Amino acid sequence: AQSVTQLDSQVPVFEEAPVELRCNYSSSVSVYLFWYVQYPNQGLQLLLKYLSGSTLVKGINGFEAEFNKSQTSFHLRKPSVHISDTAEYFCAVSRGSGNTGKLIFGQGTTLQVKP
Amino acid sequence: GAGVSQSPSNKVTEKGKDVELRCDPISGHTALYWYRQSLGQGLEFLIYFQGNSAPDKSGLPSDRFSAERTGGSVSTLTIQRTQQEDSAVYLCASSLATDIAKNIQYFGAGTRLSVL
Numbered sequence: 001a002q003s004v005t006q007l008d009s010q011v012p013v014f015e016e017a018p019v020e021l022r023c024n025y026s027s028s029v030s031v032y033l034f035w036y037v038q039y040p041n042q043g044l045q046l047l048l049k050y051l052s053g054s055t056l057v058k059g060i061n062g063f064e065a066e067f068n069k070s071q072t073s074f075h076l077r078k079p080s081v082h083i084s085d086t087a088e089y090f091c092a093v094s095r096g097s098g099n100t101g102k103l104i105f106g107q108g109t110t111l112q113v114k115p
Numbered sequence: 116g117a118g119v120s121q122s123p124s125n126k127v128t129e130k131g132k133d134v135e136l137r138c139d140p141i142s143g144h145t146a147l148y149w150y151r152q153s154l155g156q157g158l159e160f161l162i163y164f165q166g167n168s169a170p171d172k173s174g175l176p177s178d179r180f181s182a183e184r185t186g187g188s189v190s191t192l193t194i195q196r197t198q199q200e201d202s203a204v205y206l207c208a209s210s211l212a213t214d215i216a217k218n219i220q221y222f223g224a225g226t227r228l229s230v231l
Contacts, residue, residue, distance in 0.1 A: 032215060032216060036222075041224060042224055043118075043119065043206060043208075043221075043222030043223050043224045043225060044206070044208075044222040045222070046219055046220070051216050090157075090158060092158075094215050096216075099213070099214060099215050099216070100163065100165070100171065100213045101146055101148065101163065101165075101210060101212075101213040101214065101215045101218070101220060102148070102160050102163060102171065103148075103150075103158075103160065103215070103220070104160065105150075105157055105158035105159075105160075106157060107157035108157055108158070
């Protein structure tokens, strides 16, 4: 079975500052990793995903994440945040080969960008 | 429509009543997923449908929860004898097929269920 832990429930940050949202996972099989963003009263939107290959993946809106197999982490980063990045962010994992699309999510991290 | 549509957007019900939540997936998407987003529990997988295959019901929390997908399109999640702990946002997602490496899951805005 897979599980995901997002270490911070809330992350306050000032506009134009860098941010890192932490995610750790556990799994006995190979996995795919994802970050989703949820703006208020909207559904989840895929930010980026790691399937294989390069451990640094770039997504939409200037976000990137780095897969670290030895630390079983997939932290999300952005060098300079905007007010519009205020949202809830979810890290998720699925089985690698033979997956059914079923996603296991972390608890979510609320990013609060302050002016 | 262009995206995944869920109705109603909000539902308030009394404890013990039955409720039905509807999901209209993107046209042509054969895979459909239900998740629940509740305080303290985060986002939990409930059930998924893929084409005409038997659904994976492994995430349903109790036998009060059931779901069906008629004609391979619209899905209804039914909660019988609702309890206060059922209060949550119920999210639906669809994708062209289940292989998540090749197919993005698109999420609806959800149905917020409040059980009084």
